[in-house]
Amino acid sequence: MRRVLFLGAIAMLLAYTVMAYHFWDQVRNGYSDFISFYTAGQILQRDEAEKLYDLNLQYEIQREHAPGVNIRAGALPFVRPPFEAWLFLPLAKLDYFSAFLLWDLLTIALLIATSVMARSHIPGLNGVPAILTVLAMFSYYPVFLTLLQGQDSVVLLLVFFLTP
Numbered sequence: 001m002r003r004v005l006f007l008g009a010i011a012m013l014l015a016y017t018v019m020a021y022h023f024w025d026q027v028r029n030g031y032s033d034f035i036s037f038y039t040a041g042q043i044l045q046r047d048e049a050e051k052l053y054d055l056n057l058q059y060e061i062q063r064e065h066a067p068g069v070n071i072r073a074g075a076l077p078f079v080r081p082p083f084e085a086w087l088f089l090p091l092a093k094l095d096y097f098s099a100f101l102l103w104d105l106l107t108i109a110l111l112i113a114t115s116v117m118a119r120s121h122i123p124g125l126n127g128v129p130a131i132l133t134v135l136a137m138f139s140y141y142p143v144f145l146t147l148l149q150g151q152d153s154v155v156l157l158l159v160f161f162l163t164p
Helices: 001-030 034-045 053-064 082-088 096-121 129-138 140-147 153-162
Strands: none
Touching: 001 096, 001 129, 001 140, 034 053, 034 082, 034 096, 096 129, 096 140, 096 153, 129 140
16 A cells, blocks of 8 residues: 555656646746745845835836746735745845745755654654655645745744644
8 A cells, every 4th residue: 555655646746747847937937926925035135124015116026037927917916924024035135046946945845844743743644654754745736836836835834833
């Protein structure tokens, strides 16, 4: 049974790799949700925190860093609480795509950490090999979309697991 689960998870990851390859140019050019987080970091880097929710400024920054995105008539708005914008300030020092890749690497690290933590919180996982738990998490479609879009939901997942 474990072998079937393992092979199934590997098959899903391969399918996601093909899908990611197909959408890679769009991600690289700024079509992902991450652009709104990167924009928030850019606003803080410009020392304009009071304009964090200024849609015109957000759109200006997004056009500057993702000029190839032509499907939006305005900004993809930053809609998170202001304290979350500080997470993205260090990433604003990088170009957009490098920041996206670093954010995804951090997200992968957080996913692995939460996968390990889940083993101690969910009794049924005690007998399951750790690698299978990690593969299962990464083969879950919403996790794939989180990585493809550069979303921040994994931070909330980590907070959930760290809460007593």
